Amino acid sequence: MAAGARTAILGWVQRLGRGCVTGLSGTFRCVSAHVPGTGAFLEKGLVLSSLSLLAIGSYRHAVVYASSKVEDVKEQADYVYGSGETEKLYEFLSQYKDSNDAEILWRLSRASRDLAQLSKTTSDDKKRLVYEARDFAKKALEMNESCWAAHKWYAICLSDVGDYEGMKVKIGNAYIIRDHFQRAIELNPKDATTIHLIGVWCYTFADLPWYQKKIASALFATPPSSTFDEGLKHFEMAEEVDPNFYSKNLLYLGKSFLKLKNNESALLWLHKAKDYPVRTEEEKEVYKEATELLKSLGVKV
Known part of the structure; x- marks a missing residue:
């Protein structure tokens, strides 16, 4: 992925992805979407209430009749999220923006951020949604400090906000972001996405050019x-x-092994990245970068 002053210092979240966040530069969906139990909920084809089905079909008419029970709201939200209906999910969850339940609030934070990442979202709406997403995640933490997903999404959204507040704020928030990711892992050590995000945090700051380190040291x-x-x-x-x-x-993994001069292991992981099924824009970017790195190592692809 191309490096640069803007993306190097805590634009790291912007380097992740949809597929996860077009990725933390487009849309944070598939990986970051992991919620314990959600996969089983979808795979087992758990019978949804008629309201849940209506939420997908005749959405606008059904939404006013949606149950106010937290578990019902969560199930319906997770179902719509799994269907990739970003705008419908945001509209559905916005009914509960005054909720004091952390589980609803972090889902609303995620929905706001996902909507901000859509290419058709205007720049003004994107900025509003980015701040809105941060505020919902922050409120979720205030309601329940032990909610691992609230920590995760607060960290992601805090990084997004940094894009509007300048380099000093971005660097100053870096430790806060890392700490919230670490707290999320303490609360849920089985969320691979959060672990990956800390890895990207580490890789990015390890890879800063000397002149950017100098700027950071001056601040x-x-x-x-x-x-x-x-x-x-x-x-x-x-x-x-x-x-x-x-x-x-x-x-x-491949890039890290390259940096550590372990080309044999780098080749293994770069081949896996190249051969990964391509379904999203982010996965296309991964395929392209992995292919270019393999070629630079003398591999014919």
Whole structure:
């Protein structure tokens, strides 16, 4: 992925992805969407209430009759999310924007962010939604500090907000973002996406050019820093938790081994990243980058 001053210092979240966040540069969906129990809920074809079905079909008419029970709202929201209906999900959850339930609020935060990432969203709406997403996640944390997903989405949305508040704010928030990811992992060590995100955090700050490190040092006495070994450790942990869960994790494994001069292992993971099924724009980007890196290592692809 192309490096640059804007993306290098905490534009790291923007380098992730839809597929996860067109990825944390487009839309954070598939990987970041992991919610314990959601997969089983969809796979087992759990019988939805008639309201849930209407929420997909005659959505606008059914929404006013939606149950106010938290569990019903969560089930309906997760179903719509799994269907990829970003705008419908946002409209549905917006009814509960005054809720004090953390489980509803973090889902609304995610929905706001997903809507902000749509290409058809105007720049003004995108900015409004980015701040709105952060505020919902923040409120979710205030309601329940032990909600792992609230920590995860607050960290993601805080990074997004940094794009509007300047380099100093972005760097200053870096430790806060990392700490919330770490807290999310403490509360839910089985979420591979959050583990991956910390790995990207580490990789990005390990990969800062010297002049950007100098800028960061001028702004802060102890600017964020890390190592490629630390990033690699998290990418490997994410793979252990959920093998092949995300093409970008495979790519980062390959890139990390390249940085550590282990070309044999790098080739293994870059091949896996290249061969990963391509269904989203982000996965196309991963395929392209993996292919280019393989060619640079003398591999015919």
